[in-house]
Amino acid sequence: MATAENAVSKATFSRVPAYLRYLKGEAGKGVEYVSSAAIAKDMGLSAVGVRKDLALISSRPGKPRFGFEVRRLIADIEKFLGYDRWTNAVIIGAGGLGRAILSYEGFENYGIHVIAAFDNAPAKIGAVGGKPVYPMERLGDVVKRSGVKVCILTVPRSAAQEACDRAVETGISAILSFAPVHLRVPDGVTVKYEDLAVSLAELCGA
Amino acid sequence: MATAENAVSKATFSRVPAYLRYLKGEAGKGVEYVSSAAIAKDMGLSAVGVRKDLALISSRPGKPRFGFEVRRLIADIEKFLGYDRWTNAVIIGAGGLGRAILSYEGFENYGIHVIAAFDNAPAKIGAVGGKPVYPMERLGDVVKRSGVKVCILTVPRSAAQEACDRAVETGISAILSFAPVHLRVPDGVTVKYEDLAVSLAELCGA
DNA sequence: TAAGAATCGATAAAAAAATATCGATATGTG
DNA sequence: CACATATCGATATTTTTTTATCGATTCTTA
Numbered sequence: 180m181a182t183a184e185n186a187v188s189k190a191t192f193s194r195v196p197a198y199l200r201y202l203k204g205e206a207g208k209g210v211e212y213v214s215s216a217a218i219a220k221d222m223g224l225s226a227v228g229v230r231k232d233l234a235l236i237s238s239r240p241g242k243p244r245f246g247f248e249v250r251r252l253i254a255d256i257e258k259f260l261g262y263d264r265w266t267n268a269v270i271i272g273a274g275g276l277g278r279a280i281l282s283y284e285g286f287e288n289y290g291i292h293v294i295a296a297f298d299n300a301p302a303k304i305g306a307v308g309g310k311p312v313y314p315m316e317r318l319g320d321v322v323k324r325s326g327v328k329v330c331i332l333t334v335p336r337s338a339a340q341e342a343c344d345r346a347v348e349t350g351i352s353a354i355l356s357f358a359p360v361h362l363r364v365p366d367g368v369t370v371k372y373e374d375l376a377v378s379l380a381e382l383c384g385a
Numbered sequence: 386m387a388t389a390e391n392a393v394s395k396a397t398f399s400r401v402p403a404y405l406r407y408l409k410g411e412a413g414k415g416v417e418y419v420s421s422a423a424i425a426k427d428m429g430l431s432a433v434g435v436r437k438d439l440a441l442i443s444s445r446p447g448k449p450r451f452g453f454e455v456r457r458l459i460a461d462i463e464k465f466l467g468y469d470r471w472t473n474a475v476i477i478g479a480g481g482l483g484r485a486i487l488s489y490e491g492f493e494n495y496g497i498h499v500i501a502a503f504d505n506a507p508a509k510i511g512a513v514g515g516k517p518v519y520p521m522e523r524l525g526d527v528v529k530r531s532g533v534k535v536c537i538l539t540v541p542r543s544a545a546q547e548a549c550d551r552a553v554e555t556g557i558s559a560i561l562s563f564a565p566v567h568l569r570v571p572d573g574v575t576v577k578y579e580d581l582a583v584s585l586a587e588l589c590g591a
Numbered sequence: 592t593a594a595g596a597a598t599c600g601a602t603a604a605a606a607a608a609a610t611a612t613c614g615a616t617a618t619g620t621g
Numbered sequence: 622c623a624c625a626t627a628t629c630g631a632t633a634t635t636t637t638t639t640t641a642t643c644g645a646t647t648c649t650t651a
Contacts, residue, residue, distance in 0.1 A: 190638060196583040201567040214598065221569070227640060230599070243598045243646045266589050275488055279481030280581065285542075285565060289582040291589075329589055336491075353588045355581075359491060361407040363427070371588045373581070375486065375561075376495040377402040382559045382577045383472050383497075383535055396608060420628065433610060436629070449617045449628045 187259075191232045197222060198232070199256045206249050214246030262290040267327045271342045272334035273298035273312045276357060280331060282308030293331070295321055299338075319349040332356040343370075393465075397438045403428060404438070405462045412455050420452030468496040473533045477548045478540035479504035479518045482563060486537060488514030499537070501527055505544075525555040538562040549576075 201222055205213055215233065219226040233247060234240070238255050241247045257263060268286075270277045273296045281296045296312045298304065304312050313321065321327070330351045334342045339358035346354060353369045356362060359377070362370050407428055411419055421439065425432040439453060440446075444461050447453045463469060474492075476483045479502045487502045502518045504510065511518050519527065527533070536557045540548045545564035552560060559575045562568060565583070568576050 188638070196580065196587070197567075197578070200565060200578065200580070200583075203565075204567040216598080221567070225640065226598095227642095228638090231639085234600070241599055242648090243600095244596075244648050246598070260586050261589060262586065266585075268585065275485035276482075279485045282481055283581070286582050286585065288565075289586050291582060291585050329585065331585070355585055355588050359406060359409075359494075361403075361410040361427070369588060371584060372403070372406065373579070373584055374402065374406070375489070375579070376492050376497060377406075378577060378579055379472075379474065379492065379497050379535065379537070379561055380466055380468060380495050381402070382561050382575060383467060394607070422628080431610065432628095433612095434608090437609085440630070447629055449615080449630095450619085450626075451617085452628070 187235050191235055194224075194232055195236065195256055195260060199253065199260070202249055202253050202256070206253060210249055212242070212245040212247065213249055215241065217246070260289075262288075265290050265292055266329055267292050267294050267325050268329040268331060269294060269318070269322065269327050270296035270331045270333060271298075271315075271318070271346060272296070272332060272338070273300075273303040273307070274333060274335075277331075277333035278307045278312075280333065281310050281312070284308075291329075294325060294327065297321075315345065318345060322346075322349040322351060327351065329353045330355070332358060334358060336360045393441050397441055400430075400438055401442065401462055401466060405459065405466070408455055408459050408462070412459060416455055418448070418451040418453065419455055421447065423452070466495075468494075471496050471498055472535055473498050473500050473531050474535040474537060475500060475524070475528065475533050476502035476537045476539060477504075477521075477524070477552060478502070478538060478544070479506075479509040479513070480539060480541075483537075483539035484513045484518075486539065487516050487518070490514075497535075500531060500533065503527075521551070524551060528552075528555040528557060533557065535559045536561070538564060540564060542566045 201218065215229040216226045219229045233252070236255055236259050237247060237252055239248065239251060268291055270281055270293060273281070277296055281293060286293055293310065295310060296307070297315050297318050298312060299315050304314055306312060328351060330346045332339060332342060332354055336358045339356065339360045340362060343354060343362045343364065347364055347368055352367060354362070355371050355373055357373050357375070359374045364370055407424065421435040422432045425435045439458070442461055442465050443453060443458055445454065445457060474497055476487055476499060483502055487499060492499055499516065501516060502513070503521050503524050504518060505521050509518055510520055534557060536552045538545060538548060538560055542564045545562065545566045546568060549560060549568045549570065553570055553574055558573060560568065561577050561579055563579050565580045570576055
């Protein structure tokens with residue numbers, strides 16, 4: 180059964196990245212097949228749940244007595260998550276966090292190409308890790324020419340809404356925000372919040 | 386130390402930080418009361434769902450015709466999330482991301498005190514944003530003396546499992562990992578993954 | 592080649608969560 | 622003061638998600 184995106188529930192979808200992370204670890208150790216029971220044990224899930232999830236995203240059924248083929252599953256998941264389609268993204272805010280992300284090369288493994296950062300402060304303009312940091316004025320320019328739809332927002336909270344508005348104006352339709360502020364966006368624009376402090380706090384409370 | 390006060394479902398719990406983010410925004414604009422319908426509209430939820438969530442975490446019922454008192458709700462949520470109890474944390478890995486987090490002061494608003502970072506590379510030792518970066522050898526020392534239970538892992542993927550093991554040895558029981566690797570930990574240790582590439586990819590697929 | 596073990600997928604049951612409905616309550620207004 | 626209205630909370634219903642059960646499949650091995 181091919182990856183029919185419609186049939187995959189939200190709950191399953193949210194677990195898929197964790198499967199990928201786990202499976203890559205197994206692949207790195209040379210494991211070829213892995214059973215639902217083993218995955219469940221290592222990841223703290225139930226074996227039945229794992230089988231149900233994998234039934235939805237795997238292009239081949241699991242083999243009795245062996246389990247699932249690790250490499251195939253990885254490929255299926257990467258395709259399912261769209262890592263085989265390249266996406267361009269830009270960063271707004273070239274402070275410490277923005278620069279760290281700009282120079283992080285791990286995105287390339289996920290089909291994401293961070294092409295540039297933008298900042299208001301003249302002192303920040305230049306390049307980081309071989310990638311350019313432009314003044315904010317050039318945002319519309321670059322976004323339109325490159326057809327970028329995704330933006331990573333790493334500005335201080337006080338600047339977040341304005342930066343967000345600028346991004347939306349230029350045609351950005353998906354925003355990953357690190358600012359701990361609720362952003363108002365028009366319909367059709369998606370925002371995902373990556374609030375480090377909240378993540379930490381959740382962890383403490385967990 | 387289970388999440389024993391669990392009249393609150395997981396689904397509700399996961400929305401609480403978003404409520405807090407939103408309510409702080411409203412408070413900043415001087416809004417005193419907010420209705421479930423308004424929250425729902427702005428946050429893209431259903432009004433009934435919002436009421437159910439708030440019924441569980443608010444110390445006072447909402448007022449007919451007014452809604453919920455913003456300031457009180459904020460206080461309730463902060464207490465609920467434990468932001469009134471201070472937690473110490475350390476960072477392992479003083480690369481770009483680790484340093485950015487070390488110098489980020491936003492954690493203080495959430496009852497989290499990041500006290501130091503640790504790194505293997507001598508070149509990284511020193512201080513960032515007024516906070517010390519120690520060599521890894523001193524990890525056990527500092528963790529034990531300060532009773533730190535929480536660790537933020539910002540090392541390259543290849544170093545993640547080893548750093549994780551070191552942290553667990555010293556008594557760390559909660560890890561927020563930025564490395565895109567499944568970590569094996571003993572029972573009793575919680576890991577939360579903060580995979581930026583995955584977040585971005587999810588956003589693109591959403 | 593037949594018995595046995597490990598694993599799967601499908602179906603069914605249970606639990607959790609989201610959504611709808613409706614009477615109750617407080618507030619402003621004629 | 623009576624009424625219309627916005628909003629709530631509680632209960633009921635539907636949908637989604639998780640968990641349990643069990644026969645089918647495939648490989649190992651005696």
